[in-house]
Amino acid sequence: MEQKEEGTCLLNRPWDGTEGRGNLLTQQATGWNRRKRDNLHQVLAHRYVKITEGKGGSFSDFKKEHNLDQETIQQWVYDVRQWAVTERVYAPGCTEGLRVDIENITVTLLRRKQDLYRQHDSNQARQRKRKRMRELKKKLREKVVQYNTGVQEEQIDEELACSLTEGYTLPWERHANGNTFRLKRSVFEQVMLVRRLEEEQSILVREMSQHIMFLLKEVQEVEALRGQTLEGITTSNFGDLTEDAAHGLKSVLSRRWHFLQSQHKQAVHAYSGVAALE
Known part of the structure; x- marks a missing residue:
């Protein structure tokens, strides 16, 4: 009998059953959304800093290393674009066709090797990428052998x-x-990367501005509602509420107002800090 009751108790846990699991997932999603909302200023500021560092650092070092001026960079970008739009038709297995294949596979492998750890945190995702890279290396070796045989x-x-x-x-x-x-293609990719980062940076600036305005609007709305509640308590005009309910509402609104004020100050501080990096 005791075992039956124990089993029944286990089956009646809040998260057992389809409905219980659904409620649990809803609670988890709600908590995740709340944490995301509360930490939004940190996420946006951190991303902005990363973009600023990436935009200014690596390409500057690259230009210094190869002694490139702006005119040369623009010319090389133009050369790569012209190369990309130029239509080429090669006979299967010809030397020129093999050269193009070898170049394309090599560039693809170099890019994937560079992005392997930067874009994929999951070990499983990296394993899939490594498998694909091994296949490409095998194909590259076949093309190289075929090329060397013909020249x-x-x-x-x-x-x-x-x-x-x-x-x-x-x-x-x-x-x-x-x-x-x-x-030249490396320079082209660096230029395109900087442009993408600049575009993302402008989007982040817009999101940060919208976040500040949203928090300010929330503060003002709660402050107005809190003022109305305080006025009702002062004049004993509780409307549809009881006196205890009115005092409870005032307490809730006060906590909410202080929380939003704190969020607004933190966001302003975080965004002001990243703006100083420019």
Whole structure:
């Protein structure tokens, strides 16, 4: 009998059953939304700082490393765009077609290698990416072997090319001035990245402004309602409420007002701090 009662008790827990699980998920989602709302100023400010650092740091170092001026960057961006829109038709297995395939696979692998840990926190996601990269490396090796079989001079170093050795350039990418097309594409990608970051930064500024205005509006609305409640208590005009209910409402509104005031001050402080970084 005791076992039956114990089993019944276990089956009647609040989260047992479809309805109970639904209620539990609702509570979890509500809590998550509340934490997201309360920490929104920290999230936006942190993201703004990350964008500012990313926009100003890496590309500046890249330009200094390769001694690039603005005119050269603009010309290279134009060259890459022209290359992208130029239609090319190659016979299957021809040297030019193999070169294009090798270039594209190499650039794809380099980009995925760079983004492997930056964009994927999940170990499972990284495993899928690594598997895809292994497949691409196998395909790259096949293309390199096929290319080396068809040419006699300036063959590709299979191991250096397939292991993505830093600093290794493909034979046809080597020019007298030392500027490879791969470098031009790297500059193009950096420029596009900076533009995306600038666009995201402008969106964040708009979101921060909207957040401040929303909090200020909430403070004003609660303050107005609290003032009406206080006036009703002072004049003993409780309307549809009892006196105890009116005092309870005043207490709730006061807590809400202080909370919103605190949120507004924290948001202003956080956003003022990131604005000083500019």
